Amino acid sequence: MANKADDPVEGVEKPARVQSGCPVVHLDVSPALEAGSYWRKADELREAGQAFFNTMAQGYWMFTRYDEVREIYQHPEIFSSESITPWEPEPVYRFVPTQIDPPEHSKYRQLLSRWFAPAAVNEAGPAAEAICRRLVAQIAPSGGCDFVAEFAMRFPTEVFLTVIGLPASDADLFVPWVEDFFRGFGGDLAQQEAMARALDGMRQYWVDALDERRDEPVPREGDLASHLLHATLDGEPIGDALILDILTVLVLAGLDTTRAELGYLFRHLATNPDDRRRLIAEPELISSAVEETLRFYTIIFGDGRKVARDIEFHGCPLRKGDMVYGLVSGANRDPRVYDRADEFVLGRTANNHLGFAAGPHRCLGAHLARRVMKIAVEEWLKVIPDFRVATDAPLLERGGGSMMTLLTLPLAWEVTS
Structure with a gap:
């Protein structure tokens, strides 16, 4: 990623608490770049050191390797999910249950778990x-x-809406909302107004849906919004404000992620015909291809947490209120953990990747995402077994401030009569 701003900043004095041996960088992860740029930057950072202090925004600590990133995930009592974006330590939004820490987190998660089990x-x-x-x-x-x-945008959206009891045709509404939200969420200040409008649109959709269901004496079968209206938390009704938070975050977490991984998986199949032909001949390997996509083409550049108490963590003196950033893209390609870490390996057997995070906040929709990706490969290859990328121009990906995703993927194939 040829960007001078990504290099250690010359003339910037290290903060007093940044010890020698913890280099300073200035890394803006919001710009759209050529596909693969953010993974290359993650590789560079990981091999240069296990920790950095990034002077972007108010400044935050970055940890680049698998063991440290997993440790951050597994210790929410130290690394709180109160904020998950390190450049925004006091976020104006609240994602439930994403930004709720244990033990309360489990109560909210139980409200939803059966829908995605x-x-x-x-x-x-x-x-x-x-x-x-x-x-x-x-x-x-x-x-x-x-x-x-x-x-990639349409298929997982229709499936998700079907799972939670909504018309699949409402994908026409949700797809642009999710797109606009993540343009702003990733740190692009120019997109903040579009992000706010998208949030307003989604929330109004759910307000109307709840009003439609409110006076029904029993929950609608297979309808998540109706289920939440009739559910209780600690013996009390949940309340509309919390229901709206829950439903909004489910949409945002459930739609953008799977479409992004599908884009990278199908780009890989389009540019690696040997892997594509092997999946056609050995469809039992499709699940392996899904897992390897989640590892090798992880869409999470990094994941933020807020430090809950003073602690020294792998040589870095963290104080309560500091922000840390676990570099998931570096961790998932860490050669200290994975054999042939820098290769896409079909049939990889040991693949304990962090593509769905880890610890108590491990992705609630992981089972659904895996199934959607597997079905996409199975059904596509039955009908379109040979396809290619239909451009020589570089493909661009959205910045790693939120979740990386290809902005476009033109594919072409021969049509037989």
Whole structure:
């Protein structure tokens, strides 16, 4: 990532608490760059040292390697989820249950867990397969598409809405809302107004949905919003404000993530025909391809936490209120942990990646995301077994301030009569 601002800052005095041996960098992770740039930067940082102090925003500590990042995830009593964006230690939004720490976190998570448990995901499997087959059948005769806009955004959104009991056609509303939100969430100040409008749109959608269900005596079958209206927390009704927080974060966490991973997975298959042909011949390896995508093409550049008490952590003197940033993209390619860490390895057996985080905040929708990605590969390859990237121009990805994702992925294939 050829950006002078990414190099250690000359002439900037190290903060008093930054010990020698903890270099200072100035790294802005918000710009859109050529695909792969952020992973290369993560590799450079990880191999240069296990910790840095980033002078971006108010300044925050970065930890680059697998063991340290996993340790941050596993100790919420030290590293609080009160803020998950290190350049925003006092966020104006509240993601529930994402920004709730244990032990209270488990109560909120239990409200939602059955909707995304393996049994629920298995039950949704046939509907997800039908949605995927319909979308692929619509796309295939054209001989090409923008995979991101026409498939990767649409498929997981329709499946997610179906799982929580909403019309799949409402994907027309949610897709642009999620896009606009993450443009601003990633640190791009020019997109803050669009982010705010997207949040307002989503929340109004849920306000209307709750009003429609409010006077119904029993919960609607398979309807998450209705379920939350009838649920209790510590023996008391949850209340609309909290329900709105929960439903909003589910949409944001559930839609953007899977579409992003699908983009990188299908770019890999388009540019690595040997892997693509192997999956066609050995479909039992598709699950391995999904896991390796989550490791090698992780969409999380890093994950922020707020320090809850003074502590020295791997040589860095952290104080209560400081922000830290676990460099997930560096951790997931750490050669101290993974054999052939810098390669996409089909059939990798030991793959305890951090693509879904770790610890009590491990991704609630991990089972659904895996199933959606697996179905996408299975159904696409049945109909479009050979495809290629249809441009020589560099592909751009959204910055790592939120979640990295390809902005576009033009694919092409031969159409047979």
